[in-house]
Amino acid sequence: METKVGSACETCTVFNAKGLKKLGVNTDNFDFVVALAGNPNTGKSTVFNALTGLKQHTGNWPGKTVTRAEGAFVYNEQKFKLIDLPGTYSLLSTSEDEEVARNFILFGKPSVTIIVVDASRIERNLNLVLQILEITDRAVLCLNLMDEARRNNIVVDERSLARKLGIPVVATSARFNQGIPELIQTVSELANGKIECKPHRIKNIPPAIEKAVSKLSREIEKVYPGIANSRWIAFRLLEGDEQIKEALRSGEFV
Amino acid sequence: MEQYPPLLALSLFFAVSAVLFFLFRPEKGFYWLARKNINSRKKVIIEDVLKFLYHGEATNNSINIKDLTRSLNFREQQIFESIRQMTEHGLIHLEGENIKLTAEGNEYALQIVRAHRLWEHFLAEKTGFDKSQWHTKAEMMEHQLSRDETDKLAASLGHPLFDPHGDPIPTKTGQLATQKGKALSQLEPGTVGRIVHIEDEPEVIYRQILAENIHIGSQIKVIENTASRLVFHAEGESFVLAPIVAANLSVAVLEQDETPEEGVTRLSALKENETAQIVQISKEIRGERRRRLLDLGFVKGAKVQVDLPNPLGEPKAFRIKGTSIALRDNQSSKILIKKID
C-alpha cells in the first residue's frame, strides 16, 4: 500500500529519545539499511510506525503489508533506512511474499535485520527467526506484544533467549511505544559493530541431510571464503532453488 | 419503437447460445474436440502405440494389432499406417502375431513415459489442477515436450523419483526406481503394508478410489478379503472395496524390522477436549499446500487440539503452537495424528 503521508511525521514525535529524529518517507542518503522482518500479525507494522513515525495501517490480520514499505529515522546523527518486509511464516516456500523477504535479506544485505516476534507465541515465531539467522548474522530480536504476553501470564527469560539465539533481544510493546528507544539503541550498536552476534544454527536435522548440507557448505566456502550463510545456500540448493543457482554463479549475495 | 419482435430476438439469442455452448463447453465442446483431432497427427499415434506396447511389455502381456485397434482411440487405418512407419524406422518388430519394441523403440517409449509422469508431478506440485485431471492433461502434454524441455522440467522439479500416483519416473538415461508393491486384492487378511501406488487408468475405477478418500502413503491393515469385497483399515478409518477396485492399489508389505503404526488416526477425527500429537502430513498434500502446513507448525510431534468447531461443520480451528488455525476437512483428513491423554 502506498504510504501517502507528508507532513504528519514532523509533528508526531511521540517520545523524545535524545538524538532521535523520525524522518517518515524521506529515505535519501542513509548510513545504514535496516530490514524489518517477522511473522504476520505480530505488530510488525506497528513497530515500523513507532520507529519511523509513519502511520501505515496495521490490521489485526495476518499479512497486511504486501508491498514493501520504506521509512527512515536518524539516531546520533546517523541515518537509518528502514524496510518493512512482508510478514511471512517462513522463508522456505515459493509464495511471492516470502520471495520478497528472502531476497531482501539475502541480496539486499541489510546492516541489521530486526525480527519482530509475538512474545506470547514465541515457538511459532522462532521458525522464521531461526531461518533468518541462517542467512544473516546481524539481527536483533524484537520481542513485541509484551503487554499481551503479560496478560496471558507468559514469562520470557530474555537473557537466556538472547544467549540461545546468539543475538540481542529487546522487549517492546510497540502499540504503547514501550521499548522502542532501547530497540533503536541496539540497532545502532549492531550497525556500528559494537555488538557481535553468534547466531544459532539449526541443529535437529537428520544425519543424512546434515551430512549433505555440511559437504555442500564446505564446497561453497571454498569458492566464497568467509561467507556467513553457506549453510543457507546449501539448504536452498538442496531444495532446487534456481534463483540461488543463478546467484551462486554471479556471486550476487557476497 | 417496436423494432424486433421479442420472440424472434429470444430464439436468435438461444440459438447462438446453444451453438456457443456446444462449441466451447469444457472438454466435450466441438471446438476442443476438433483441436484435439488436429493434434492427433502421426506423431501422437506413434507415441501412443509405443507407450501401449511399453506398458504391455512391462506387465508381460503380448500385444498384437487387434489389441491396438481395440484399445487405442484411433481409426484402424491410422494405426496400420503408423505401424508400417514404425517398422521402417526400426522402432518395432514383429514376432509372429505379436508386436515387440526394439531397443530404440523402448527408449523412445521411456521418454514419453518420462514426460507424462514428470508432467503429472508438475501438475501436482505447482498447479491447482484437481488430481482427477492430471492424467488427461499429461496425455496431451507428453507429445509436446521435447527431450530438452523434459530435462529442464525434471531439473526444475528437483529430479523427482516418483509421480504423484507412485509410478517411478524414468531418468534421462532410462533408469527406473524400483517400486515393490503387490496388488491389494492379492493380500491375505492380517497383512500390514503401505499404499505405494494408485493406478489412474481406467478412469471409472480411479474416480471410485478418489471418492473413497484413500491416500497414497498410508499404512493399511487388510481385515477381510473375499471374492465379493475387500475390507481394510487405515488411519483409523475402515474402507470397503470391490476386488476390481482393490486390484488397482499397490501395497508394499511391511518389512520385518518396520513396526506397524498403532493408533494413528486423521486429524479430522479429533474431538473437542482431546489432545493429539502429529505423526505426519500425508503424501497426498503436495507442493505449496504442504509447505504452508509445515510453516504453520503442523510438524511431527507438535501437539494439537480442536480450538473451535464451526457453525457450518467446517473449517474447524485447531490450536497448534499457541495459535488458532482453521483447516478445511480436505486438509485435516490428510494430517495423521496419534491421540494422547
Place this chain on the structure above:
Amino acid sequence: MDNKNIENIIKLSDDLRWNIGNDFHDSLAEGIYADASSIVEETVSTGSQKSRATLDAKIDRIVTSRTWGFPIMFLLLALVLWLTIIGANYPSSFLSWLFLDTMHPALKTLATGINMPWWLNGFLIDGVYLAVAWVIAVMLPPMAIFFPLFTLMEDFGYLPRVAFNLDYLFKKSGAHGKQALTMSMGFGCNAAGVVATRIIDSPRERLVAIITNNFSLCNGRWPTQILIATIFVGAVVPQYLAGFASLAAVIGIALLGIFFMFFTSWALSKTVLKGEVSTFNLELPPYRPPRFWKTIYTSLIDRTLIVLWRAVVFAAPAGAVIWLISNIQIGGESIAAIMINSFDGFGWLIGLNGVILLAYIVAIPANEIVIPTILMLTVLVTGTSGGAGAGVMFEADSALATGEILKAGGWTLLTAINLMLFSLLHNPCSTTIYTIYKETKSVKWTTVATVLPIIMGLVITFLVAQIWRLF
C-alpha cells in the same frame, strides 16, 4: 569467479538431492521446529494459564456459535450499512450544497467576471470541476463512515471469525472464506474491496475474489438503486406499500449481486482458474482492543483518501468528456445526440435506451455521476425544460421531479428495472479497473474482470426485456 567450481557445486547439490530423496523439506521444517521448541522450553514459562485467554475463548464461542454466529454477523453488517447510508446523508448534502449549489455558481460568476471565454469556462467549471465535486460530495461521506467502522471490527479481530463462519459456503463455490470480507468491503467501494483481497494468500481464490468483487453494489450505486426504485417500483404498488416495495427491490438487487458473486466464483474456479494454485489457511488472531482514534485516522488515510484520490483523478477527464460531447456540434447536432441516436436501437433491445448507454460509457470513472449524466442527457435530447444547460450535470430537487424528467425521456417500469440490473451488472468503474491491474499486474485478468460483468449484464437485461415484452 571460479566458474568451474560453482558448476561442480551445483552438480553436487543435484546428486545429493537425488540421494536424500523427497523428504528434505519436511525434515528441514521439522528440524527447525524441534530447535524452536527446545529453545522455548528453556526460556519461556506459561504460568498457570491453560490453553488460551479465557475471555477470547468466550467471545469465540459466542461469535461462532450455531445460534448466534450468523445473526450477529448480519446484524453487524446491516448496522454498518445503515450507519453509512443514514450517516452519510448529512455531510453529503452539506458537501453538495457547498460544492454544487454554492461554489459552482460562484465560480461561474467569477469566470464571467474575468471574461473567461464561454467554452473554457464550460469545459473547466461545468465539465471538470463539476464531475470532481460531484464525486467527492457523493463518495467521501459514506466512505469516511464505512471504512473506519469496518477497520474497527478488523482491528478488534472479529473479521477473521466471519471468514471462519462463512468459509464453508465460499468453499462450495471454489472461493475463500475471506472473500466474505472483501465482498462486504465492496459494498463500500469495489476498488477498496479489490485492495482488501490481499488478505487472501491463495492465488486462485484471490483472483476469484478480485474478479467477482464488482458484484457487490458499491456506495456509488446504492443511491442510483434507491432513487430508481423509489420512482418506478414504488409507483406500481398501493401508496402504503411503496416504501416497502422499493426497499425490497433494492435489497433484491443486492442479493442478486451476491448470487452472481457465488455463481461466477464457482464458474471461474471450474474453468479458467482451475490451474491456479490453491491453498487454504486461516489464522484466528487473538482479540485486541482497537485503538479508536488511531484506527479512524489510518483508515481514513489508507483507504478512504487513496481511493478518493484515484476517483478524482479519473473523474476529472470524464467531466471534460461529458461537457465536450454535449457541446461540440457536428452538422447541427451535438456529438452526444448523435451517439444517443445510434445507441438507441441496441439500447431498446436490452430494455434501456441510448441515453443510459452513453451515460454508462462516459461515466466509467465513477458510478456516482451516472444519474446526473443521464438527467443532463435526457434533457438535452428531449428538449424538456429543466436542467442546467448542455454538458452541465444536475440533480432534480426531488425524486418526483427526477421521475418527471425520466418519464419524459420515455422511461417505463422495464427501463427502471433494467437500469437497476445494469447498474449491478456492468464493467467496474475505471478506478476499480486500474486497481485490479495494480493488484494482479495482469492484463488478462483485468480484462476478464472488466468484460465478464458487462457480458452478463447485457445478457440479463436482454432476456428480461424480451420476456417482459412477450406478455
